[in-house]
Amino acid sequence: MKTRMTLSWLFAFLLCLPVFAQMQDPVKFKAEWKELSATEAEIVFTGTIDAGWHVYSTDLGDGGPTSATFNVDEIKGAELVGKLVPGKGEKEQMDPIFSMQVRYFEKNATFVQKVRLTGGDYVVKGYLEYGACNDENCLPPTAVDFSYSGTAAGASAVAEQPAEEKPEAIAAQAETDSLPAAPAQLEGTADYWKPVVKELSEFGETQQQDTHSWVYIFFAGFIGGLLALFTPCVWPIIPMTVSFFLKRSKDKRKGIRDAWTYGASIVVIYVALGLAITLIFGASALNALSTNAIFNIFFFLMLVVFAASFFGAFEITLPSKWSNAVDSKAESTTGLLSIFLMAFTLSLVSFSCTGPIIGFLLVEVSTTGSIIAPALGMLGFAIALALPFTLFAMFPSWLKSMPKSGGWMNVIKVVLGFLELAFALKFLSVADLAYGWRLLDRETFLALWIVIFGLLGFYLLGKIKFPHDDDSTKVGVGRFFLALISLAFAVYMVPGLWGAPLKAVSAFAPPMQTQDFNLYENEVHAKFQDFDEGMEYARQQGKPVMIDFTGYGCVNCRKMELAVWTDPQVSKMLTDDYVLITLYVDEKAKLPEPIKIMENGKERTLRTVGDKWSYLQRSKFGANAQPFYVLIDNEGNPLNKSYSYDEDIAKYVDFLQTGLKNYKK
Template identity: 80%
Template sequence: MSKKILLSWLFMAILCLPVFAQIQEPVKFKTEWKSVSADEVEIVFTGKMEKGWHVYSTDLPEGGPISATFNTDKLEGAEVVGKLKPAGKEIDKMDPIFGMQVRFFEGTATFVQKIKLKGGKYEVSGYLQYGACNDENCLPPTNVEFSFKGEAAGKQTAEEVVATTEDLALADTASVDLVPLRIGEDTAAGEAADYWKPVIKELSSFGENVNNESHSWIYIFFAGFVGGLLALFTPCVWPIIPMTVSFFLKRTKDKRKGIRDAWTYGASIVVIYVTLGLAITLIFGASALNDLSTSAVFNILFFLMLVVFAASFFGAFEITLPSKWSNAVDSKAEQTTGLLSIFLMAFTLSLVSFSCTGPIIGFLLVEVSTSESIVAPAIGMLGFAIALALPFTLFALFPSWLKSMPKSGGWMNVIKVTLGFLELAFALKFLSVADLAYGWRLLDRETFLALWIVIFALLGMYLLGKIKFPHDDDDTKVSVPRFFMALASLAFAVYMVPGLWGAPLKAVSAFAPPMQTQDFNLYKNEVHAKFNDFDAGMEYARQQGKPVMIDFTGYGCVNCRKMELAVWTDPTVSKLLNEDYVLITLYVDEKTKLPEPVKVMENGTERTLRTVGDKWSYLQRSKFGANAQPFYVLLDNEGMPLNKSYSYDEDIQKYVEFLQTGLKNYKR
């Protein structure tokens, strides 16, 4: 085995090692006290965040993410001037899940608060509170504490002009000073404090936290491959396959050379489309593509583009590139020889088949633009090109297969029209984002579902031959595959009907507008926690002899709501949660004030817990070594873990296994 192969396997093995640390520290703030004049200063908060994370700005609407706020605990010899001001490059875009415009920072966040000094001694202490999220998790409301004092008379000292303190918000799990916490009058006496005992090592002994990553490279490649297969069976590509393969096999008496030319032709197709994918991200950049995918204006353009593509597939017109382009390339291919000639032939295929492949490629690039990976479009195009090039090489290797190859006919137009219906359905997804951004209320959830029901019902009727388009044959016979496709489409339309009255419709939850846009909702099958207080819930579980599931969540946690809608409503899951467990839901962004602030020690530094949300956030960090939501953990009556923790993953079977394993360990 070569050294390169050995090092590659070693690197992969290191990547596959389980990681048990769950405390996330994606944002670090520093605080500066800057002199503006003799009686005015600025407190400047500067935060650096990891890639993929963003910190929300100030004054966001109610019901959205956590806004950044400036809070004082002590204000002597000074007064606050105006509100906390964001500074730097602020991003303002539509969040389709929150259903509102949000403002946030990526990379670096800066907030400035002006303070006026009254003269003489002063003391200012308090905290900046901010919210931070990535695509999968959100941190609880996090505090950056500060404290400055000095004397304003005369010239300020250097100590007064600039003072810096490190971010005290997130603790290092390895060095947290974890002390039992007793807060509030409802805390049970005696052994209740033992519930707060840290169990980080015990939790990690069960294995890695269950989490799900969306839009993996495999998913993107597979989506591109399916798109390539669909393009393969269109009238623009399928008839070309036997002509091209026969040409390569007949152009030379050497069969081996003919096969080599066919392989080269297929490889050229792959190179052309992968180059296209790379060019897209090199021109726009991965982050720009992601911004476009969530921009209201560009979502309208995406909607119009897909509607035009759908009309083209229905036969209203043909989308073709200028004929002089393909003629010029074809002429060049005839004048050259060798590998360049074959490459130019593949390029000609790409141009002449654009009317069928263009809409599929356009939709694919729009979909993968939501990924922040710079190579995502190239991976999607790789899958697309491999599927498109595969028949040219396979038929060259096995020429006898050409005889059994289905002949061109009306069935190809059926595939083309079916793709038109799908393009039209997905176009509504992009219009929905713009509709939420501008508040038109044209596509509330029931309106969106009604349109999808009509589209898929019409698709079913078309496949049954009840609807005709310009390029369809007059043959009234319906093949067996076409019948089953119609059956699936009509069944899907019927499946969506209960959604008009509020049914969750898990299969389309990623595409339909948020549930809160539904005006008429009769669906009430929801799971609700018995307790929203940790100590009270644990005492009840001890008295009833039941295990506990702790649900660390947040009012602004989108993935928490998705788990509750898509997973908790499953009959098996809801039965386990309602009958076998005591469910305790703890909101880490709960703003209710504690009877009095509580001082705790984390990372050798004293922190102040001021709200109920602070209390539950501290519990999650100190006891379980985690700080992102959603976060689910199973406990026995003594507060010890029964299974590994669980985060965002909508796989119902995994969630059922997670709950059943905890129940078995409890009974044992």
């Protein structure tokens, strides 16, 4: 006898549950000198942070994001007391990307450095360096310069206060600012370094909204709703409900109107569920859940429970008194309220089949961080679920051609169980990366997926049976082709055990660096990591240039290199047709001498190689986020609009081919 589970707590949990790069200025810091006594002072850095961004705290360790650091260029008549101290409001969590605990600030950030004045005149000059990221981009390490001087030992002189310093220039200023008068490191490069923001705009350099993800979320919900239709909890209800509406009124138009109202009620109920999630948690909290290791383990366990339910181990149902209460209320009322309550009853009684699908959908959309994602996903789900009730009411004759309920619906449930089990491993992988367990390296993950989809293929061929399957040994044509696809997909993943890129699953599998055994060597490497040397070489060879502004800590940069650059057509063009120059904006190697530049009306100091390349990106191209790819000719002029993070290979090939055509002109 089948075991039945009542998981009302699970339903309660469910109820509570890429753009073109351009110049970004999400963080604004100011520095302030505060004298505490005749011999002590503080340098206080106060920053405001745009929504969705965060600034990392101090002492995060090697291999992680850019920590906030206090750096001294000149100090006389004073000495530092201790280290840079972060202020209140610091948050901490396990970051699955860097596989370490990170501390950061949102909305506001404060850092304090104490200074002891030794007497007489003093001078303190230096800069605060910090790192800032959002969910898609990271800014290069950013400096906030300061310079204070005065007289200590009780003197009443007030330290000179610098004007408020913005961390980065804005795109509009980048074009008008000029380089300093012939600094040694930049001599002879004026033509290469000249701003081309206006020229880029002529290619249509504009920001586009991330509508692709919204369309994806809607259709993911729509497909989920279609799958829910063909389950034993929903499909048999369709003809009974439609017949009820048509028979309860002699007026056929009224019956159709009631069926439309019924469908609209289903949409309202599920969209309200999505809105409730957003209102209770908020978009940022949902996104935090998606990167939190504890919740990813919980998501993994939840999807495994759902899969076991679909396999027939038990049924996830809501308390029967809930549906009985709503059903009795529907019978005792009339009009629109009665129809709405009937729709609500459907939502409750079908939960054993729709609950796992809704749960998986909500877990998936939590990774977007979009405030409308849950409601949009539920809108797609509800429209698909409500569609047959309205269509069959309009065309009653279609009811006769409906497939009869039977074992094929159990097959759909089992297939969904296999899929939920496969996607559960994705969430376990995030937790595994976050804690550094190394239990689910890339080849282990792929081996499990190969087994899961292989078993799915054998099930569809009738070689494996579950408790609620019938004894029929016949395999229909549809099941055969689905089995063929599943087994072929399993075979496709086998070369990944030896390091093949497997672009079809790159978004789900752990990163390539977790692969212990890798025979794949089709990787693209830059010819130069110095802009001026690369430009001179390209001029001599008569080839166009692609500049790759990247960072050692840029995760999306690594994704592009693995998913896009390894494509044979892309790899060939980058190797044969272009001179590839990779510039790391977070390179910490010191310049031979600091470079003084004027930017945004203020003098700034470039101290590291990364500072130099970051300034090149800002001043020449009016952008400061990575990854950022731009094609230029031998004079430094753009050949196409820039390209940011987008793993669409066809778009990237078109981006490169357009640059080649314009270069040949």
